Amino acid sequence: MTENRITPSRRTVLTAAPLAAVVLGAAACGNDSGGSDNASTAADSSPSDSAANSSSDVLTTTSAVPVGSGVVVDDVVVTQASAGDFAAFSTKCPHQGCAVAPKEGKLDCPCHGSEFDLDGSLVHGPATKGLTPVDVQVRGTDIVRA
Ligand code: FES
Numbered sequence: 001m002t003e004n005r006i007t008p009s010r011r012t013v014l015t016a017a018p019l020a021a022v023v024l025g026a027a028a029c030g031n032d033s034g035g036s037d038n039a040s041t042a043a044d045s046s047p048s049d050s051a052a053n054s055s056s057d058v059l060t061t062t063s064a065v066p067v068g069s070g071v072v073v074d075d076v077v078v079t080q081a082s083a084g085d086f087a088a089f090s091t092k093c094p095h096q097g098c099a100v101a102p103k104e105g106k107l108d109c110p111c112h113g114s115e116f117d118l119d120g121s122l123v124h125g126p127a128t129k130g131l132t133p134v135d136v137q138v139r140g141t142d143i144v145r146a
Pocket of ligand 1: 093094095096097098110111112113116125126
């Protein structure tokens, strides 16, 4: 008998549910406006992001790349075929995606033996094309993504 006093009546539940939905809907609308604020914040931060990225886009330094060879930085291999002739390529072998690495004046794929010149061109397969170029620039002593 005391349970009837504590348990909400069927009418109370039915009238409270739509009110709860309205309150939750209003809260969701408030979040939407916050979302648009976030979008403008993200757009506003783009110039500063690109400014911050300029220092993080440094792949390596010119002195770190041996003449007649290359150096791997993450998923990029930076080469220097002759003094001052820098280039960069994805390390991803176009055959099946293994990572190529400098070896004896070439770029060698350890998986199936494809070989590439320091300019990224295919020397021999099984790959059927050269490495994918990565645009880089020399800025002072830094080599940066272009
Ligand atoms: Fe490079 Fe096969 S993945 S030769």
